[in-house]
Amino acid sequence: MAARAQPVARVWPGIGAAAVVAALILGTLAAVALRAEAGRGLSPSDWAALRFTVMQAALSAVFSVVLAVPVxxxxxxxxxxxxxxxxxxxxxxxxxxxxxxxxxxxxxxGRRGVLNAGLEALGMPAVQIYGLFGVVLAHVFLNLPLAVRLILQGWQTIPAERFRLAASLDFGPGDMWRVLERPMLLRMVPGAAAVIFAICLSSFAVVLTLGGGPRATTVELAIYHAFRFDFDLGRAALLSCLQIAVAGAAALIALRLSGQGGFGAGMGRPVRRWDARGAGFRAMDAAFIGAAALFLIVPLAMVLRDGIEGLGQMPADVWRAAGYSIGVALVSTVLMLSLALPMAVASARWQGLEAAGLMGIAASPLVMGTGLFIIVYPFADPGAWALAVTALVNAVMSLPFALRVLAPAARDCIADYGRLSASLGLRGRHWLRLVLLPRLRRPLGFAAGLAAALSMGDLGVIALFSDPERATLPLQMYRLMGSYRTEAASGAGLLLLALTLAVFWGFDKAGRYGADD
Amino acid sequence: MKAFAFAAGVVLATGAVAETPQLTVYTYDSFVPDWGPGPQVEAAFEETCGCDLNLVAVGDGASLLARLRLEGERSDADVVLGLDTNLIQSARETGLFAPHDVDAEFDLPVAWDDPVFVPFDWGYFAFVKDAGLEAPGNFRALGDSDLKIVIQDPRSSTPGLGLLMWVKAAYGDEAPEIWEGLADNIVTVTKGWSEAYGLFLDGEADMVLSYTTSPAYHLIAEEDDSKAAVPFDEGHYMQVEVAAKLAGSDQPELADAFLRFMVTDAFQSIIPTTNWMYPAVMPEGGLPEGFETLIAPERALLLPSEEVPALREEALDEWQRALSQ
Structure with a gap:
């Protein structure tokens, strides 16, 4: 295992990209703080909100990751x-x-949901979703898939040769766990948990709706309140700082825990497994996959059921909005990749760069949007910049996920092939094309898919900038909901689901094209 | 030569655009879509004004005010349309707005003589239920019942704030008691009206905080008479939606013309079946068929706008304390 990365690729583009991200997040925060009039600072209820926020985010992260490992x-x-x-x-x-x-x-x-209908038919008491349980359930629903994908990626970093060797040494499940799986999980799990923790920190509508009332107040809601009703920008900025600081601390802990060191180079051939062939293991795996599928797919099927009728009722605006959303998603993906790739390469030497990326999800979208507004307003019409700003903010928000996927892969690639490449004089552009990109194809495809899909579904800053002519699909969907057109809104929701899945699938597939899997 | 002709064409075209004065109106999000009042209002006003009406949508009423405060005196907005009675005092204190010269007989349940803010529509807050449901007739009875309700958070939603003011206006110092009674009826609190109404339609609650006019949408647009508003005997709190002229407007005369147009039949007759609220000035043809089926509250409640900011803090504290136990 290489002790340190070889200088096959330059570090400064990555540091530059990280600086851009930091400038955007901190710059917008500063813009808001500087524009603030004297406010009243943090109140006891803000601290209560912080405690609740951290607790629900930690629980959500732990449950998502713990359930994701067996799946x-x-x-x-x-x-x-x-x-x-x-x-x-x-x-x-x-x-x-x-x-x-x-x-x-x-x-x-829900109260009238499939589950309670079933329980009622069996004469059993109803399940109450609203409360901390509902919040964590929803966050696990939203983030379990991400955790599964990140951890699955970890399994895929174990070269096929290791499994062959393990099979020829007649490894049992215990040996597999000790020698291959445990070290890999120690490397992957803390980072995955930190990312999910950071996402759940700024969650607000889910927490409020399923939390069942003001007990479930998060920092993001306090920011919303400070900004909209009190116009207390100072307090909004302060709260956003708190949120970023907590996420930053989580990121540092994760980095400390995850340590270093991959599995070394393989030939990149398809993985075949000879372990865990007993009927008991098969049944166990089938149960985990089945349970996860049920938990994730049934609610999606409900979205499908409700949406199909509405598809016919959608006004023409919705299709136009879908076009804008696709455009924003593609631009945002390109922006994200041009930030993430250099940062991933540079993180081989400066692991802290990944933490800089993590700030993107912890930053309050409302504060970031407001900051950008304050910065853009003196120079240009914010409406004209709405889509561009949305693409940029989405790129920064999806950066942490991309880094989580790309950085370990890039580190391994540099550790494993750096010396060979250097001895062959492969550097810079050629090294990128011949060595790095082919090896990063799968994570790149996945990261691009995530970025495009996230950007597609995001409402983010667009509400403040508001381009009168060009609304995105999520905004159009909210407008339909906001004027009683629930069925048409469900149709738009289904369209959004289909489109996001399509772009996600497209990029993900491109990353795997030609690779056996 | 061709290039020259093209260039000349561009110059002429832009010149022509520049001669048409532009009136910029900031409004809330649900005003502008194809199915909202925006497109019809724009067409009707442009017929007479010889101008280009530019509607800019900014979130909801509270976001609208926040954006104007961010922009300050440099704002491009000439008129803002969509603040409500609970925001008026905060808006007034910014000093960004100028007096109007509208002279109209408003058909509101309360007297209106604000020198700056002109009403364009209004409604009563009410709980909406399925028509067949036996519902309680006031907040105390609701608190004693087993019915489940879904409401909006007053910290992120204007109807949510409206409910807070409703309880405060009806019960004053007894408001905390009322909230304690309601605590076990509240299924959940949502970010905005859309989420709450969606939950109600999906059967998550028996009643939702909305408007007395909500059933009219289902009746007129969907030919569905299965929804009804619940009359409360302590009275119903009102939401009056207003517009105002910006002091920094570069089109003050057009802005005045727009506000005067706003209280005419051409504008007011669009409101009931696009915004699903009552017109501020009754148009000649009266209300569309179906509105006569709506409940007519016996008492209209409205706190004076200058008392709202102080009461809001107090009411919010009471609300949070009662529901956090």
Missing amino acids: ARALARRAFAGRQAFITLLGAPFILPVIVAVLGLLAVF
């Missing part, structure tokens, strides 16, 4: 018809607009 393991060691389609579908809850996901979940777990 990812089952997926890693089983081949079955529809496996690939299932893995793609796993992306869906994560990229759904929050309200669509919540309504889908309620169709299953």
Whole structure:
């Protein structure tokens, strides 16, 4: 194992990209703080909100990751018809607009949901979703798939040769766990948990709706309140700082825990597994995959059921909005990749760069949008910049996920092939084309898919900038909901789900094209 | 030569655009879509004004005010349309707005003589239920019942704030008691009206905080008479939606013309079946068929706008304390 990275690729583009990200996040925060008039600072209820926020985010992260490990393991060691389609579908809850996901979940777990109807038929008491349980359930629904994908990626970093060797040494499940799986999980799990923790920190509509009332107040809601009703920009900026600081601390802890060191180079051939062939193991894996599929797919099926009728009722505006959303998603993906790739390469030497990326999800979208507004306003019409700003903010928000996927892969690639490449004089552009990109294809495809899909479903800053002529699909969907047109809104929600899955699948597929899996 | 002709064409075309004065109106999001009042209002006003009406949508009423405060005196907006009675005082204190010269007989349940803010529509807050449901007739009875309701958070939603003011206006110092009574009826609190109404339609609650006019949408647009508003005997709190002229407008005369147009039949007759609220000035043809089926509250409640900011803080504290136990 290489002790340190070889200078096959330059570090400064990555540091430059990280500086751009930091400038955007901190710059917008500063813009808001500087524009603030004297406010009243933080109140006891803000601190209560912080405590609740951290607690629900930590619980959500822990449950998502703990449940994801057996599912990812089952997926890693089983081949079955529809496996690939299932893995793609796993992306869906994560990229759904929050309200669509919540309504889908309620169709299953709500008062009139499928679950309670079933329990009632059996004469059993009803399940109450609202409360901390509902918040964590929804966050697990939204983030379990991401955790599964990240951890599955970890399994895929173990070269095929290792499994051959393990098989020839007659490794049992215990040996597999000790020698291959545990070290890999130690490397992957803290980072995955930190990312999910950071996402749940700024969650707001899910927490409020399923939390059942003001007990479930998060920092993001306090920011919303400070900004909209009190116009207390100072307090909004302060709260956003708190949120970023907590996410930053989580990122540092994760980095400390995850340590270094990959599995070394393999030939990149398809993985075959000879372990865990007993009927008991098969049944266990089937149960995990089945349970995860049920938990994730039934609410999505509800979105489908409710949406199909509405498709015919959607006004023409919705289709136009879909076009704009696709455009924004593609631009945002390109922006994200041009930030993430250099940062991933540079993170081989400066691991802290990944933490800079993580700030993107912890930053309050409302504060970031407001900051950008304050910066853009003196120079240009914010409406004209709405789509561009949306693409940029989405790129920064999806950066942490991309880095989580790309950085370990890039580090391994540099550690494994750096010396060979350097001795062959392969550097810079040629090294990128011949060595790095082919090896990063799969994570690149996945990261691009995530970025495009996330950007598609995001409402983010567009509400403040508001281009009168060009509304995105999520905004159009909210407008339909906001004027009683629930059925048409469900149709738009279904369209959004289909489009996001399509772009996600497209990029993900491109990353795997020609590779056996 | 061709290039020259093209260039000349461009110059002439832009010149022509520049001669048409432009009136910029900031409004809330649900005003502008194809199915909202925006497109019809724009067409009707442009027929007479010889101008280009530019509607800019900014979130909801509270976001609208926040954006104007961000932009300050440099704002491009000439008129803002869509603030409500609970925001008026905060808006007034910004000093960004100028007096109007509208002279109209408003058909509101309360007297209106604000020198700056002109009403364009209004409604009563009410709980909406399925028509067949036996519903309680006031907040105390609701608190004693087993019915489940879904409401909006007053910290992120204007109807949510409206409910807070409703309880405060009806019960004053007894408001905390009322909230304690309601605590076990509230299924959940949502970010905005859309989420709450969606939950109600999906059967998550028996009643939702909305408007007395909500059933009219279902009746007229969907030919569905299965929804009804619940009359409360302590009275119903009102929401009056207003517009105002910006002091920094570079089209003050057009802005005045727009506000005067706003209280005419051409504008007011669009409101009932696009915004699903009552017109501020009754148009000659009266209300569309179906509105006569709506409940007519016996008492209209409205706190004076200058008292709202102080009461809001107090009411919010009471609300949070009662529901956090």
